[in-house]
Amino acid sequence: MLFWHFIIYGIAIVFVIFIFFFCVVLRIIRRYYHFPIPAVLTRVIDNPWRRRFIQKPRVVADRLKLEPGMIVVEIGPGKGNYTKAFAERVLPNGKVYAVDISESIIEYLKKRVEEEEIPNIIPKIDNAHNFSFADESVDRVIAIACLPEIPEPVRVLKEIRRILKPDGLLSLSELAPDPDYPRRKTVKQWTNEAGFILQSEYGNWFVYQINFCKS
Ligand SMILES: C[S@@+](CC[C@H](N)C(=O)[O-])C[C@H]1O[C@@H](n2cnc3c(N)ncnc32)[C@H](O)[C@@H]1O
Numbered sequence: 001m002l003f004w005h006f007i008i009y010g011i012a013i014v015f016v017i018f019i020f021f022f023c024v025v026l027r028i029i030r031r032y033y034h035f036p037i038p039a040v041l042t043r044v045i046d047n048p049w050r051r052r053f054i055q056k057p058r059v060v061a062d063r064l065k066l067e068p069g070m071i072v073v074e075i076g077p078g079k080g081n082y083t084k085a086f087a088e089r090v091l092p093n094g095k096v097y098a099v100d101i102s103e104s105i106i107e108y109l110k111k112r113v114e115e116e117e118i119p120n121i122i123p124k125i126d127n128a129h130n131f132s133f134a135d136e137s138v139d140r141v142i143a144i145a146c147l148p149e150i151p152e153p154v155r156v157l158k159e160i161r162r163i164l165k166p167d168g169l170l171s172l173s174e175l176a177p178d179p180d181y182p183r184r185k186t187v188k189q190w191t192n193e194a195g196f197i198l199q200s201e202y203g204n205w206f207v208y209q210i211n212f213c214k215s
Contacts, residue, residue: 003069006119026179034151045145045178046078055207057085060144063202063209064089070139072096073163075128076146080121086142087121091100097133101127128156133163144173147187148180157194164214170196173209177197184208 037045050055060082066072066089077083077098087096098109098121109123126132128150142159147153160170170191174181187210188198196212203209 061085072140075143175207
């Protein structure tokens with residue numbers, strides 16, 4: 001009996017230390033040092049629990065008003081579970097460019113796309129400060145738990161504005177356990193500075209999604 005108490009308390013203590021490290025220590029470190037989150041951590045963030053109870057890929061996709069044929073760019077696609085939900089909705093003829101600065105993220109996604117034979121996800125190394133996409137060539141740009149990780153977010157937003165079509169939509173989602181989590185007020189301030197207009201918003205303080213249009 002004592003043995004099981006020891007095990008249960010042990011697990012609870014490790015869990016609390018992990019949460020404390022993730023939500024407090026990492027947040028303080030990242031306030032002063034900006035570096036891309038290691039690929040392995042993005043795999044921890046994208047877990048079945050989150051996808052089932054906190055941020056369902058289908059719900060995120062529903063709010064984007066995706067249509068067949070659309071061109072979508074997802075910045076920082078992680079394991080690609082959200083990317084898949086977007087890709088299904090733009091078929092036929094639509095494409096989702098899953099872009100990331102990290103080679104290992106893109107290599108992982110390339111393998112997954114090949115194994116699962118997903119025809120319209122294109123993993124691509126690209127830098128959000130200087131996209132390779134032409135002006136006004138994209139219908140949707142999506143960034144989930146990603147924008148605040150990238151230095152100079154307003155510069156990134158201006159670059160997104162450049163590649164979005166005049167009737168295009170930008171969708172930003174954030175969730176509180178992310179060490180880079182910004183408040184909605186901060187995100188609205190950034191987007192306002194970059195010339196975006198609020199279109200719709202969903203969620204609560206813990207997890208939210210805000211859509212913006214160009215004009
Ligand atoms: C926290 S992860 C994304 C998590 C994922 N969207 C999810 O919800 O599970 C942020 C990603 O942004 C990428 N990133 C950082 N700086 C970037 C840049 N300048 N251009 C493109 N991607 C960048 C990182 O490599 C990382 O994979």
